[in-house]
Amino acid sequence: MEGKRKMSVKPLRIISNTSNLNGEKEAAMLLSPSSRMFHEPSYNVYVLAVMGWKVTINIDSIKAELQSKMLKHPRFSSLQVMDESGNMRWVPTRVNIDDHVIVPKFADNNNMDNDELVENYMSNLSTTNVDMSKPLWDFHILNVKTSHAEATCVFRIHHSIGDGAALMSFLLSCFRTTSDPTCLPKLPVFSSSNDKSNSSPNKNRKKNLWLYLVKLCLLLFNTMVDVLLFIATALFLKDSQTPFTTTQAFNASARQRYIYRSVSLDDIKFIKDVTNAKVNDVVLGIIQAALSRYFHRTHGKAGKFSVEGMRCRANVIVNLRPALGVQAIDEMIEKNVAVIQGNCFGFVLVPLSIGQLDNPLDYVAKAKTLMDRKKHSLGSQFSFYASQLFLNLFGFKGAAKLTQRVTSQTTLALSNVIGPREQISCAGHPLEFIAPTCSGYPTGIMVHVCSYVNKLTFTIAVDEGIIPDLNQFGDDFIKSFMLIKEAAHAHHTKLATKLD
Numbered sequence: 001m002e003g004k005r006k007m008s009v010k011p012l013r014i015i016s017n018t019s020n021l022n023g024e025k026e027a028a029m030l031l032s033p034s035s036r037m038f039h040e041p042s043y044n045v046y047v048l049a050v051m052g053w054k055v056t057i058n059i060d061s062i063k064a065e066l067q068s069k070m071l072k073h074p075r076f077s078s079l080q081v082m083d084e085s086g087n088m089r090w091v092p093t094r095v096n097i098d099d100h101v102i103v104p105k106f107a108d109n110n111n112m113d114n115d116e117l118v119e120n121y122m123s124n125l126s127t128t129n130v131d132m133s134k135p136l137w138d139f140h141i142l143n144v145k146t147s148h149a150e151a152t153c154v155f156r157i158h159h160s161i162g163d164g165a166a167l168m169s170f171l172l173s174c175f176r177t178t179s180d181p182t183c184l185p186k187l188p189v190f191s192s193s194n195d196k197s198n199s200s201p202n203k204n205r206k207k208n209l210w211l212y213l214v215k216l217c218l219l220l221f222n223t224m225v226d227v228l229l230f231i232a233t234a235l236f237l238k239d240s241q242t243p244f245t246t247t248q249a250f251n252a253s254a255r256q257r258y259i260y261r262s263v264s265l266d267d268i269k270f271i272k273d274v275t276n277a278k279v280n281d282v283v284l285g286i287i288q289a290a291l292s293r294y295f296h297r298t299h300g301k302a303g304k305f306s307v308e309g310m311r312c313r314a315n316v317i318v319n320l321r322p323a324l325g326v327q328a329i330d331e332m333i334e335k336n337v338a339v340i341q342g343n344c345f346g347f348v349l350v351p352l353s354i355g356q357l358d359n360p361l362d363y364v365a366k367a368k369t370l371m372d373r374k375k376h377s378l379g380s381q382f383s384f385y386a387s388q389l390f391l392n393l394f395g396f397k398g399a400a401k402l403t404q405r406v407t408s409q410t411t412l413a414l415s416n417v418i419g420p421r422e423q424i425s426c427a428g429h430p431l432e433f434i435a436p437t438c439s440g441y442p443t444g445i446m447v448h449v450c451s452y453v454n455k456l457t458f459t460i461a462v463d464e465g466i467i468p469d470l471n472q473f474g475d476d477f478i479k480s481f482m483l484i485k486e487a488a489h490a491h492h493t494k495l496a497t498k499l500d
Contacts (some may be wrong), residue, residue: 031080031088033391033399034343035160039080039369039398043438045159045190047167050260050459052111052149059103062153065427066139066242067097075133075161096412099134103141113161114144118152119258125156125437126256136161148260149432164345164417164436165319175424175431184326185420201468218376226379229349230386234402237408240311242354244291244300246466251405255464260435261476262457262483274488277368280416283449283456283482284371285364286316287479288353292363294354295472301438312352315407315443317415317443318380320344325441337390346380346387360487378464400483408442419452 037047053433070076078090101497106117115177121142130136143151157167169187177183211465229237239245271282295307321344353366383406392400407413417436424431437459438449444466448459 005473010066020121028087029091031090032332032343033158033388033396036088036398037387037391037403038160038207040159040342040396042397042404042441043400043440045130046125046130047159047164048122048258048437048439049155049156049157049167049171050122050258050435050437051153051155052146052435054152054430055150055430056395057100057105057143057151057153057429058427059141059143062139062141063097063101063431065174066101066167067297070137071095073170076137078135080132080136080158080160093135095135100138101141102138103143106144106240111295114146115148118142118146122154123255125154126254126461130156130158148262159343161439163319163345164317165321165322165345166343166416167328168419168436172420172424175426177420177422178423178425178430181425185422187326187418188421203426215376215493219378222373222377223379226348226374226377227382228385230379230406233349233409234408239313239411240241240309240438241296242310242312242411244312246463256439256461257464257467257470258437258459258461259458259470260437260457260459261434261474261477262433262455263478265451265454265456267481268456270492271484271488272365274492275364275368276425277364278371281368281371282364283416284314284350284367284414286458286477286481286484287412287447289357289360289363289484290365290477291352291412292356293476294467295354297476310354312411313351314352314412314414315347315410316350316374316376317345317413320346320381320384325407344384345405346382346384347413348374348377348379348383349406350414352411360483361491363480364484373443403436404442410443411445413441413443415446415448417448417450419450421451421453423453433457476483 004186009391063099067179074090074092077092079090079093081091082088104121112120121140125140130138138156140154140156141151142153146152155171158381162170163165172185172187175185177185255432268282272279275282277285281467289489292313353363357363387399387403390402394401415436431452433455434450434452435448435457436450438446441461444463446461448461450457458474460472460474460477462470
């Protein structure tokens, strides 16, 4: 295994040959404040993109594809070094692809099945860093067949290179659609529905003005509540001690374990339509149902924990920048067009409902009520600008401490990434699934959700020791999804019968 135990961030190499750079070039080479924050020991985060393949990996062809794409991208072919003034800069370097593509050899007598072997390998990655003497990414090829795929790759990228939305666009630029190897994959575009009352502005002017004022008041009220909750969480408001939290102080080097489970995206959309909700509402409903199922299965009769008065919250990560797009990234790679990426996200604090409900659809209904309010709030923007304010007042350490403090006071982190709807391939290798996740994030449990073709994959990352049987916990997600789906079908059938 490459790298050293992630006890601290390795010292950064100092450069001094920057005096010949003009101001514009210096600004372009500097890491953004948000990216620089990820180099603080309390917030040293890596993005892991786990990819399952339908065929065994041809190592040479994958290397050639990475060579042709990644090494043309300035962020993947530059060192991150500190200059004499303490600023971190992107410094172009010559990249040897063999230093970044890792193909481990596994002993035949390891007494693990292949699923456990891959899970254990990913867990080991959470305890290591990429060497700062090279660009901060690596690509691990595990040519072992699992119950999920014929082969698995783990693409590890330091979060300073970019956030989930930017990295997903870049990753997909290395792929082509399976049906047409010359065509780039496309991400779904969701357009907001237009208010039909606007079709007669003169007739409905007073009504529209009233609705606007009501929405504005709701926006201000919801934002004020979220701002106060953010401040309270940063100061003192901590989630209850539960089976989902740890009594130990946050440690960026804590070993994490990973599993992923996939469900039908068509079924998710069916539940969405039946409940008049959004996909994110259904996802949050499934998470609440799974947590409730695990809690009552493992601690329902123990008496140590009680759902009465239990405070459990999720910090939901929100992208605050329009998606750059696969086409823009591909043009940058092929034509050396300068495109700014980096990190631009905030988060909102969402209370989780933990408890046994008679109707599984109520988990979705509760999630919809919560998310509808969060959508009419500027809480995520406030979290971003609060971090920027701390950057200006207290530097990177202060901003990293604020973010780490707020997120570590919550139970769970949640992120949702949209993938392509068509089957895609890389260097002739058709993709079976994609499961993004992170290491080093300051919550004990993190759930990433990613759609691809007709699947929605939940990737669950937990600090070792919080959930003793992680695979059973993953099965709780599947069982909760099945119960909600069955309830949706029953509700749909009941409504259809009434109409008849």
